[in-house]
Amino acid sequence: MSRKIRVDAVLVQAVIAGALSFAHLHDIAVAAGQDGWKAWAYPVSVDLLLVAAWRRLRILRAAGEPARAAWTWFAVALTASLGANVATAGLLDLNNVPAWLRILVAGWPALAFLGGTLLVHTPATAPVPVSNAEPAADIVLTRDTST
Template sequence: MPLKIRAVVLVLAVIAGALSFAHLHDLAQAAGQTGWKAWAYPVSVDLLLVCVLHRLRADRSVTAWFWFLIALVASLGANIATAGVLDLEHVPAWLRILVAGWPALAFLGGTLLVHSPNPTADPAPAPPATTPAPDIDPEPAPTTEPEPLAPAEPEPESLAPAEPVPALPQAPAPALPPALVDHARKVADDHRTRTGSAIDTATLRARLGIPEDLAGAIVAQLA
């Protein structure tokens, strides 16, 4: 809706609301409701009407339509009564009774509209049943003739046994100085006392700072 149309509708709603409010106030005051009570009647009628309209947007039940008619008759009847149909100087007794009983009626209607359960949403439609597609036998795979086996390659002739390689002469074991052997024996005994196992070549080499072959020869002699 364009902005100008909204402004026109807003002005129209304000004017109509003000006139209806004034007519309800005049009727309540003529029926014996003075002071703030005369001003509260228009508020109760208009609020009940707004509450019913809000309820009708979500629930178009018989109860909602019933209270809509009650609020509409109360608002429309008050506006018509102030147009000279009734003598506001001598209000009949039945109108005084209606005006006096309106607060209880409006409170009852608003309470019922607020506390009535909301309509349950329609269940989602079940998806249409799909009929299973008929089983279609797959096309037979084309038969292929087996390829002819390749002729076996002739086994290679057995190779003649290789001639044994003469063993290289072993290097003579390094000479072990007696003093070094005695010192290594003390280190090995200390290692066995602390760890419970015999010393190995790497540990002895690290402890004495000697070459690996010399440490291996000493470990072999101490074993």
């Protein structure tokens, strides 16, 4: 039995777009003063937050629950990704990065950690409140006085 390998154009496009976006995020991190493994960790962090937010969105939608927080973190990660793509298009002098961008890049790990933690550890449904009151008795005991 032979299997044909079918190239999916959308998948190829996604790989190309992902690789370019990854490189742009890396370039911004390097320009903002991060080097070595740290510069490579930034694109991973941005992309993982994007994926985690999208996954959370799908879970909340399937459960019919509000997804405002997940949308917020998705928008934050998408803004970081798009911002890096646009900034490396020649609109930003990568040899003279403004202080505000250095601050954003330096603060990204804490922001991404906060977002990822909230996405993962917020329950999909509201927990049932636990009461300290004694439970009501289901069985009523009576004494038989007929004899």
